[in-house]
Amino acid sequence: MKLLGIDIGGTDIDAGLVSPDGEVLESKTWPTPFTLLDLERILREIKHSFNDYATVGIGIPGLWDERLRRIRYAPNIAFLEEAPMGDIVEGIFPGARVHNDATVSTWGEAIFGNGKEFESFLMITVGTGIGGGFYYKGEVLTGLNGFAGEIGHIPVNPNGTECGCGSRGCWETEASVKALRRKYRQRTGRDLSGEEIALRARQGEGEALQVMREIGYWLGIGLGSLINILDPPAVVIGGGLSLSFDLIEDSMYEGLRDSSYVYRYSRPPILPSRFRKKAGILGAAAYGWKGKG
Numbered sequence: 001m002k003l004l005g006i007d008i009g010g011t012d013i014d015a016g017l018v019s020p021d022g023e024v025l026e027s028k029t030w031p032t033p034f035t036l037l038d039l040e041r042i043l044r045e046i047k048h049s050f051n052d053y054a055t056v057g058i059g060i061p062g063l064w065d066e067r068l069r070r071i072r073y074a075p076n077i078a079f080l081e082e083a084p085m086g087d088i089v090e091g092i093f094p095g096a097r098v099h100n101d102a103t104v105s106t107w108g109e110a111i112f113g114n115g116k117e118f119e120s121f122l123m124i125t126v127g128t129g130i131g132g133g134f135y136y137k138g139e140v141l142t143g144l145n146g147f148a149g150e151i152g153h154i155p156v157n158p159n160g161t162e163c164g165c166g167s168r169g170c171w172e173t174e175a176s177v178k179a180l181r182r183k184y185r186q187r188t189g190r191d192l193s194g195e196e197i198a199l200r201a202r203q204g205e206g207e208a209l210q211v212m213r214e215i216g217y218w219l220g221i222g223l224g225s226l227i228n229i230l231d232p233p234a235v236v237i238g239g240g241l242s243l244s245f246d247l248i249e250d251s252m253y254e255g256l257r258d259s260s261y262v263y264r265y266s267r268p269p270i271l272p273s274r275f276r277k278k279a280g281i282l283g284a285a286a287y288g289w290k291g292k293g
Contacts, residue, residue, distance in 0.1 A: 001019075001054045002053045002054060003018045003056075004050055004055065004057070005058075005283065006059070007058075007104075008032070008039075010032060010128050011032055012032055013029065016278065020289075028046075039079075039080075043088070047093060055097075055285075055288040055289045056093040056096035057096065057098075057104060057288020058097070059099065059280055059283055059287070060098060060101060061101050061129070062074030063100070063145075064147075068086075069084070069085065069098070070082060072147075073165075086098060101125070102132050103133050103142060103149055104280075105125050105279060105283035106123040107287040107290070108283030109123055109238065109275075110140075111290055112274075114234075114236050118135075118233050119137055120233050120234075122234070122268075124223065124237045126175065126176055126219065126239040126242065127176065127241070129172045129176050130171055132152075132226075134149070138292075152170060153165050153167060155169050156171045156174055156218065156225075161174075175222060177239075179215060180215050183214060202247070212244065214251070216252040216255070217251040218255060219241075219248060220252040221256075224260030228261070231262055231268075232268055236273055237270065237271070238273030239273075
């Protein structure tokens with residue numbers, strides 16, 4: 001049996017076939033388009049690029065309304081807002097399952113990744129933005145409308161940067177890869193990718209190391225609030241920033257100790273995702289196969 005996973009991101013669309021034991025058998029990438037019509041075209045290309053899959057799962061950024069089966073708000077891909085994605089997907093992939101990208105990533109970690117070791121865990125995805133999910137005894141808690149997990153928009157810095165959601169000082173304005181790039185650009189005048197900044201930090205560049213440390217600290221601040229609320233048995237951190245977990249780990253724990261007295265007593269393990277660049281595909285495949293909601 002093969003599982004098809006499709007990860008719609010702000011920059012790229014990744015799709016691939018996954019085995020039931022979590023191996024990505026083959027995959028392809030398309031640039032994220034600028035119109036709904038072009039997105040439909042790419043989904044049809046994906047359908048014809050892969051063969052013999054039993055289930056289809058799709059992860060998509062933004063507020064996925066489970067009842068209306070559409071994205072209500074998508075700050076990074078505006079053309080998705082209020083588009084009838086449930087109907088569009090059903091017309092191309094009958095029986096496919098769609099949900100918010102962080103929700104499907106949580107399923108991926110629960111089915112294939114480090115989350116398998118825990119009955120419940122908190123998932124944090126740190127990429128262009130920040131999302132998350134809480135896996136609790138066999139399901140991901142998604143709330144009344146399916147909107148739960150929009151943790152990137154928890155306010156952490158009232159004097160901080162204006163966010164794409166219209167608020168100010170949201171967690172993702174301080175601790176995401178987008179924030180990393182902005183903070184580095186403000187310090188150096190150079191506009192580099194998150195991977196390039198991490199490489200410079202590993203090479204000992206002072207500005208890059210300082211920015212990585214700052215990002216880690218703010219990650220710990222926001223995570224501390226979530227641990228105070230949920231008291232999770234474990235935390236898994238995925239997304240692009242998890243590739244640099246060793247560069248942010250120390251300052252993340254500093255932020256945690258400063259912000260969460262629950263953490264000081266509970267000390268849940270905090271683990272980087274087992275997945276790397278194929279996490280979106282694996283999460284979508286897992287959700288299409290075994291997800292609920």
